[in-house]
Amino acid sequence: xxxxxxxxxxxxxxxxxxxxxxxxxxxxxxxxxxxxxxxxxxxxxxxxxxxxxxxxxxxxxxxxxxxxxxxxxxxxxxxxxxxxxxxxxxxxxxxxxxxxxxxxxxxxxxxxxxxxxxxxxxxxxxxxxxxxxxxxxxxxxxxxxxxxxxxxxxxxxxxxxxxxxxxxxxxxxxxxxxxxxxxxxxxxxxxxxxxxxxxxxxx
Numbered sequence: 001x002x003x004x005x006x007x008x009x010x011x012x013x014x015x016x017x018x019x020x021x022x023x024x025x026x027x028x029x030x031x032x033x034x035x036x037x038x039x040x041x042x043x044x045x046x047x048x049x050x051x052x053x054x055x056x057x058x059x060x061x062x063x064x065x066x067x068x069x070x071x072x073x074x075x076x077x078x079x080x081x082x083x084x085x086x087x088x089x090x091x092x093x094x095x096x097x098x099x100x101x102x103x104x105x106x107x108x109x110x111x112x113x114x115x116x117x118x119x120x121x122x123x124x125x126x127x128x129x130x131x132x133x134x135x136x137x138x139x140x141x142x143x144x145x146x147x148x149x150x151x152x153x154x155x156x157x158x159x160x161x162x163x164x165x166x167x168x169x170x171x172x173x174x175x176x177x178x179x180x181x182x183x184x185x186x187x188x189x190x191x192x193x194x195x196x197x198x199x200x201x202x203x
Contacts (some may be wrong), residue, residue, distance in 0.1 A: 001050060001051070001052055001053075001056045007080055017101050019103075020040065021088075023040065023049070024040060024077045025072050025084065027049075030051055030072060031072050031073075031082065031083075031084040031182050032072075032084065032150065032174045033084050033150045034152075034175075034190070035082070035176075036152075036173060036175075036176030036177060037060050037176070038082070038134070038152075038154060038173070040076065041076055041077065041080050042081075046058075048077070049074060049075070049076055050075040050121065050125040051072070051073075052072060052075065052117065053072055053073055054068070054070075054071055054072065057070050057071075057072070057073060057083075058198070060116060060117045060120040060121070061107065061113060061116050061117065061120075062128060062192070062195050062196055063113070064074070066091070067152060068113075069087075069106070069109055069110040069113050070083045070084065070085050070110065070113055070114065070117065070153075071083075071084050071085065071086050071150070072084045073117050074112065074155045075117075075118060075121050078121065078122050078157070079118075079156065079160075080118075080119075080154075080155070080156055080157070081114055081115075081117060081118040081121075081153075081154075081155040082152065082153070082154055082155075082185070083113075083114040083117065083153045083155070084108070084150050084151070084152060084153075084188040085110040085113075085114075085150065085151040085152075085153060086150045086151075087102050087106065087146070087147045087148065087149055087150070087151060087164070088147055088148050089094070089147045089148055091106070091147065092106070092116070092147045099144075099146075100146065101144035101145060101147075102146070102147055102149065102151070102174075103139070103146040104138075104139055104180060104189050107151060107172045107179070107180045107182075108134070108150055108170075108180075108182045109135050110153055110172070111155065111170030111171075111172060111182045111185065112131040112134070112182070112185050113131075114140045114155045114168075114170060114171070115129075115131065115155050115166070115185045115187060116128075116129045116130075116131060116152045116170035116187065117169060118155050118157060119124075119157075119166040119167060119168070119187050119189075120162070120164075122156055122160065122162075122166075123163050123164060123189065124162075125163045127163065127189035127191055127192070128154060128188060128189060128190065128191075128192050128195060129166065129187040129188070130188055130189070130190050130195060131185060131187055131191055132186045132187060133185075133186050134182050134183065134184055134185045134186065134190050135183045135184040136181075136182070136183045137180070137181065137182035137183070137185075138167055138180065138181065139179065139181075140178050140179055140180055140181065141179050144178055149174055149175070151172055151173065151174055152172070152173040152174070153170060153171070153172055153173075154170065154171045154172075154173065155169070155170050156168065156169045163189060163202075164188065164189055165186075165187065165188055165189075166186075166187045167184050167185065167186055167187070168184075168185045168187070169181070169182075169184065169185070170182045170183075170185055175181070182183060193195070
């Protein structure tokens, strides 16, 4: 996990101009995807940017391949995250036969996992976040999104009770344009052992 200090960017006017452009370029280079028209937070000031690679992400989530959908992520402050989710053709096979397209449910899963990473970044106990549900989700386009493609997910924390509860709004982008959203993804925390413990199956 790499942390980039922004103490030198405390002047908001400076942050809005060349510094903000430099930050955008740095984020795009790290995520290996265009930010398009995404408006980054302009109130970062002396907070920090945290860069997370695949290993860092796996430390935040309980899933393991093939259910780890995110490749990299960038957290700005404690309430904003961008993540990159590479979607392969193999991950979409059968949806649909002879023409693989990225399912909306896969986009929602990537957005939910992005919120887990953001919430976990703020947790100060040994508990882990678990996605419990969401409100609205829908596609914003009338055409299909075809793999292979790297989705960009934007997550914004809208509510949080320290170490116990969080809500995140997620928006999914492809090739620089918004293609879907999922609102008010809800997370609760639970002991890691309660989530990962294998339960005996009885007949």
